[in-house]
Amino acid sequence: MCYAIPGLVKGFDGKHAIVDYFGEEKKALSELLDLKAGDYVYAQGGFVITRVSAEEAGKTLETWKDLFFELKEIDQKASRLSPWGAARYDHVRGLMERALSGGKLTQAEILGLLNIADPREQEFLLSAANHIRQEHHSNSCCVHGIIEISNMCAEQCHYCGISAWNTKIPRYRLSKEEILSAVQGAVDGHGFKALVLQSGEDAGRSVDELADIIRAIKKRFGVLIFVSFGEVGEEGLEKLYAAGARGVLLRFETSNAELFKKLHPGSTLERRLAEIRKAHELGFLIVTGALVGLPGQTQQDVARDIELAGELNVEMLSLGPFLPHPATPLANIPAPDMADLIQTLAVARFALPAQVKILVTTGLETLSPDARRAGLMAGANSVMLNVTPVDKRPLYDIYPKRAHQDDPLAEQITATIALLESIGRAPTDLSVGAG
Numbered sequence: 001m002c003y004a005i006p007g008l009v010k011g012f013d014g015k016h017a018i019v020d021y022f023g024e025e026k027k028a029l030s031e032l033l034d035l036k037a038g039d040y041v042y043a044q045g046g047f048v049i050t051r052v053s054a055e056e057a058g059k060t061l062e063t064w065k066d067l068f069f070e071l072k073e074i075d076q077k078a079s080r081l082s083p084w085g086a087a088r089y090d091h092v093r094g095l096m097e098r099a100l101s102g103g104k105l106t107q108a109e110i111l112g113l114l115n116i117a118d119p120r121e122q123e124f125l126l127s128a129a130n131h132i133r134q135e136h137h138s139n140s141c142c143v144h145g146i147i148e149i150s151n152m153c154a155e156q157c158h159y160c161g162i163s164a165w166n167t168k169i170p171r172y173r174l175s176k177e178e179i180l181s182a183v184q185g186a187v188d189g190h191g192f193k194a195l196v197l198q199s200g201e202d203a204g205r206s207v208d209e210l211a212d213i214i215r216a217i218k219k220r221f222g223v224l225i226f227v228s229f230g231e232v233g234e235e236g237l238e239k240l241y242a243a244g245a246r247g248v249l250l251r252f253e254t255s256n257a258e259l260f261k262k263l264h265p266g267s268t269l270e271r272r273l274a275e276i277r278k279a280h281e282l283g284f285l286i287v288t289g290a291l292v293g294l295p296g297q298t299q300q301d302v303a304r305d306i307e308l309a310g311e312l313n314v315e316m317l318s319l320g321p322f323l324p325h326p327a328t329p330l331a332n333i334p335a336p337d338m339a340d341l342i343q344t345l346a347v348a349r350f351a352l353p354a355q356v357k358i359l360v361t362t363g364l365e366t367l368s369p370d371a372r373r374a375g376l377m378a379g380a381n382s383v384m385l386n387v388t389p390v391d392k393r394p395l396y397d398i399y400p401k402r403a404h405q406d407d408p409l410a411e412q413i414t415a416t417i418a419l420l421e422s423i424g425r426a427p428t429d430l431s432v433g434a435g
């Protein structure tokens with residue numbers, strides 16, 4: 001199983017390798033000092049992550065050569081705009097055309113799209129978002145894995161089931177060996193090229209120890225590593241980058257500073273944003289976003305959430321529903337509707353810069369088994385599979401009944417690939433690093 005197609009290095013533009021995929025050229029930053037034209041590589045997130053032998057590349061490319069174009073054709077057909085909708089909803093069409101030509105939407109325009117309530121106009125909005133996604137990213141879909149390395153957490157986020165509010169769940173921390181074994185299963189066993197390591201804010205493991213684990217992973221595996229350990233401070237970020245991590249997954253959770261303060265005792269939005277900005281400055285790819293459906297949150301806040309993600313140079317948007325957990329202060333707040341979330345993703349596709357990927361979060365998938373397909377057909381182009389050892393997954397209890405919690409990895413992969421192929425998507429990261 002392969003999540004990325006090997007590309008042929010054609011040449012260089014400064015530190016960027018120019019990589020060819022069946023005639024499409026993409027740029028990717030190379031940290032492999034001896035890389036040369038004629039080599040085959042895997043690139044992820046705009047980084048060359050590993051070289052691959054010509055023989056192995058040849059085999060993979062042989063299986064992909066027809067499928068690559070067949071999938072593109074299916075996707076192209078599925079993302080055509082309905083002339084009926086385009087003629088009828090010219091306001092939405094106008095904003096879509098602006099998005100397609102790289103123009104920005106105002107906050108009022110974002111809010112206007114979020115507030116569309118007519119079902120046929122909503123339908124057009126989602127299909128227009130899918131059209132924008134196809135124009136900007138073609139049929140590529142990121143498939144990253146996530147390993148939840150510890151559920152220990154010292155924070156008191158009011159919504160989170162692994163926060164200190166939950167005194168009932170057993171706590172775990174995977175050892176370095178257990179993490180390496182999970183990475184091996186994902187990378188060698190299943191071909192993952194990008195992995196997120198996530199945990200609660202675990203005071204029992206220092207940044208130096210985390211950096212040591214990342215160094216060990218990078219030494220053994222050609223994989224792009226995202227870190228998601230909460231706020232680690234500037235020095236912590238520097239250590240993680242030096243160890244080889246190249247992405248940070250850290251949501252700002254809400255752009256409303258008052259609401260942020262209420263939900264995160266002892267913390268501020270300002271500090272969270274400073275951390276995300278610093279991570280970007282250091283060269284990390286930024287995965288960020290917010291929770292939708294928080295008590296006290298307005299549509300205006302959600303419009304601002306989308307705008308703020310763009311200002312933070314988001315590489316991949318992670319916007320998911322708030323889901324109530326019984327052991328938290330927000331136990332009695334209902335979750336939002338799946339349809340509202342899908343509309344929000346579609347609006348984000350209109351409002352965010354062309355290169356931004358949009359994730360169908362596990363939270364969204366938890367709202368409905370149809371959510372993954374619906375999200376991918378409304379502007380999203382990324383999914384994350386749970387690579388955590390199966391026995392630990394129920395303990396990473398951020399909200400109840402998480403989608404795919406009990407699904408073995410091989411099953412998740414088969415189902416994901418079947419879905420992607422049915423809608424013409426290729427599980428690759430081809431669009432990233434495009435020049």
Ligand code: SAM
Nearest residue numbers: 159160199200201229230251321322323398399
């Ligand atoms: N400690 C890191 C952090 O705070 O970013 C990573 C772990 S934290 C559990 C990962 C994400 O889980 C958070 O960004 C938050 O949005 C999400 N999360 C926690 N509780 C949730 C809930 N009840 N519903 C939906 N998402 C939740």
